[in-house]
Each structure stands twice: as C-alpha cells, then as structure tokens.
Amino acid sequence: MSCGKTFLTEELKALIGTTGERVQACLWGIEKETLRKFTQAVMDPDPRFWDEEFARGTKFGELVTPGIFCTYLNKTPSSVEDPVTKGFRQNPVSDGFAIERGGRGSLPRIRSELVRILNAGNEIEVLQYPHLGDVVFSQAKIANIEERGGRDGSHMLIVTNETIFTNQKGEVLCITRGSAIHR
Amino acid sequence: MPTSEELRNKKQVYYDEIEEGQEMPPYVIGPMTPTHLFRWSGAIENWHRIHYDQDFAIYHDGLPNILGQGSWKQSVMPQYMKDLCLPDGWAWKVSFQHRAMIVPGDTLTVWAKVTSKYVKDGMGFVEMECGIKNQDDMETCPGNATIVLPIRGGRAIPYPFVPPKG
Numbered sequence: 001m002s003c004g005k006t007f008l009t010e011e012l013k014a015l016i017g018t019t020g021e022r023v024q025a026c027l028w029g030i031e032k033e034t035l036r037k038f039t040q041a042v043m044d045p046d047p048r049f050w051d052e053e054f055a056r057g058t059k060f061g062e063l064v065t066p067g068i069f070c071t072y073l074n075k076t077p078s079s080v081e082d083p084v085t086k087g088f089r090q091n092p093v094s095d096g097f098a099i100e101r102g103g104r105g106s107l108p109r110i111r112s113e114l115v116r117i118l119n120a121g122n123e124i125e126v127l128q129y130p131h132l133g134d135v136v137f138s139q140a141k142i143a144n145i146e147e148r149g150g151r152d153g154s155h156m157l158i159v160t161n162e163t164i165f166t167n168q169k170g171e172v173l174c175i176t177r178g179s180a181i182h183r
Numbered sequence: 184m185p186t187s188e189e190l191r192n193k194k195q196v197y198y199d200e201i202e203e204g205q206e207m208p209p210y211v212i213g214p215m216t217p218t219h220l221f222r223w224s225g226a227i228e229n230w231h232r233i234h235y236d237q238d239f240a241i242y243h244d245g246l247p248n249i250l251g252q253g254s255w256k257q258s259v260m261p262q263y264m265k266d267l268c269l270p271d272g273w274a275w276k277v278s279f280q281h282r283a284m285i286v287p288g289d290t291l292t293v294w295a296k297v298t299s300k301y302v303k304d305g306m307g308f309v310e311m312e313c314g315i316k317n318q319d320d321m322e323t324c325p326g327n328a329t330i331v332l333p334i335r336g337g338r339a340i341p342y343p344f345v346p347p348k349g
Contacts (some may be wrong), residue, residue: 122280
C-alpha cells in the first residue's frame with residue numbers, strides 16, 4: 001500500500017468467517033397478501049405467484065414467490081417499540097435509513113478509519129423458490145474482507161457478506177452476496 | 184413487460200436456439216413515478232427518505248429528486264431472468280452493480296445479451312451480460328447472469344435446482 005499503512009487490521013481479519021445467528025426471517029411464514037403487495041410493487045404479474053389452480057399444474061405444484069422475496073422478510077416484530085417513532089425521537093432529522101428492523105442475526109460492525117461506505121455490488125444465487133406457508137430462516141456471514149489500493153494512492157476495504165436463506169426443512173432457497181467498499 | 188396471460192402461456196426457449204451475441208427481448212418499464220417508488224418502499228418497509236420525501240432528497244441530501252431503490256432494481260433483474268427461462272428453465276445467478284440513479288420520469292429498459300453457452304450435466308448453461316438502461320441509454324445496473332435452459336430431447340432441469348459439481 002502506498003503509505004505503508006494497512007487498514008486490514010488483525011481485528012478485522014479475525015472477523016472473516018464470522019457467522020451471525022440463524023434467525024427466522026419471516027415472523028408468520030409466507031402469506032399470500034404480503035406476496036401480492038411485493039409482486040405488484042416489483043410489477044411481476046406471473047400467475048405462478050397468485051393463481052393457485054395454474055400453479056398446481058406447474059413444476060412447483062403450488063403457489064411460490066420470487067426467489068428474492070425471502071431477502072425482504074426480516075421485519076421488526078410487533079413486540080418491540082415502534083422503530084419509526086423511536087428512530088425519529090433519537091434523531092429528529094433521521095434519514096430513515098438507519099431505522100432498525102430488529103437487528104436479528106446481524107453481523108459485527110466493521111470498525112475502520114475508512115468510514116465512507118459504498119455499495120460495490122450484489123449477487124443472488126437461487127436454488128428454490130419459497131412456497132406459500134414456508135417459514136424462512138436466514139444466516140449471514142462475513143465471507144471476506146480484502147484491502148485494495150486505489151490509483152490515487154487511497155485505500156479501500158472490500159467487505160463481502162453472504163447470507164443463506166433456508167426453509168423449514170433446512171433446504172437452501174437462495175444465497176445472496178453483497179460487497180461494500182469502505183474508503 | 185409481459186402480461187399475466189403471456190407468462191401463463193410462455194413458450195419454452197431451448198438451449199439449442201441460443202447463440203453467442205444474441206440479444207434477448209428487452210423489458211421496457213415506465214415512466215417511473217413517485218407512486219411506483221413509494222409503493223416499493225412500503226412493500227419492503229424501506230424507510231429511507233430519499234425514496235419518498237422529495238424535500239429531504241433535494242434539500243438535505245442534495246439529490247436531483249427522490250431516487251429509485253437499488254433493491255427494486257435487484258428484484259427486477261431476477262424477474263427478467265426468470266421470465267426468460269419460463270416455464271422449465273432456471274434463472275440461477277444474477278450479479279450487478281449500482282452505477283447510476285433512477286428518478287421519477289425515467290423509462291427503463293431491462294436487457295441481456297448472451298456472452299457464452301455450454302453444456303454441463305446434460306443442462307444448457309447460458310452466460311449473459313445484462314443491465315437496466317434509462318431513456319438516455321445510461322446504464323444504471325450493469326451485471327452478469329447465468330440461466331439454465333433445457334436441451335431439446337434432453338433431461339429436465341431439476342427443481343429444486345441442483346448446480347453442477349465443479
């Protein structure tokens with residue numbers, strides 16, 4: 001690195017492979033109404049997601065959801081304080097982004113002097129669609145942290161998280177990988 | 184964008200029909216409106232104000248307008264790949280980067296172009312570059328995808344999908 005300093009500290013290296021708690025991503029199993037809202041918002045009118053008779057004749061045998069649907073299921077349980085009210089009480093000019101969604105199964109924070117964070121890219125690998133009524137679980141892992149030098153001599157850390165989504169039978173539904181640049 | 188009926192009656196595209204360099208039929212979505220963006224934020228409970236609070240987006244964050252969500256783009260891409268594969272293929276992997284903003288008024292084109300193809304375990308794998316361009320031909324979400332298509336007279340693509348070993 002240009003100035004001889006490394007930002008990939010031993011503390012950060014030790015985080016590679018750290019796995020979060022396996023949590024139930026959806027509180028009540030996959031429901032038809034939530035699925036309707038999602039597919040209408042993404043503008044996917046596929047009858048495999050809403051026409052039970054048609055879905056029975058497909059290879060899925062019943063209603064399914066888009067593969068990526070399971071990545072949006074980790075919501076705040078009703079048992080905790082309303083996170084929106086709490087978020088704006090803590091910060092009246094909150095941008096809304098940091099409002100907690102329960103924080104269940106989260107990974108340790110990456111502590112670094114490199115505080116600007118940019119989305120470097122996402123990947124989704126789909127093996128099976130969630131079926132209506134499925135209970136989805138997720139487990140996140142810090143898959144990798146690497147340091148790179150920019151052309152201008154700057155430093156950056158590339159942090160890649162991987163999350164595996166499974167159903168109530170332990171079958172893998174999909175795997176997502178997201179990388180963030182810390183600079 | 185296809186209708187429900189078109190998706191219900193979609194004819195299978197076979198691996199044999201695919202050629203390197205082939206451009207897949209694009210989807211045109213839009214013009215996007217604030218209501219589309221707000222509906223998506225509500226559906227997935229994304230409370231980031233830059234997606235629905237125009238004053239906040241412009242005067243606090245210095246943005247040109249409220250922004251289309253990256254999460255929406257990353258949901259549209261697998262949808263497009265899924266539709267290309269229906270009814271018996273499988274949209275296995277999609278990866279992408281978020282490069283440019285989407286704002287209300289934009290009309291978007293989701294596209295893919297075949298870069299290579301190969302057979303493994305009796306299934307037809309098709310590699311593609313893909314993305315979502317706006318009306319000015321600016322790429323907002325460049326990426327790559329791997330879809331799996333049946334070969335005429337060949338084995339069925341398993342469901343759940345079982346990736347080939349190695």
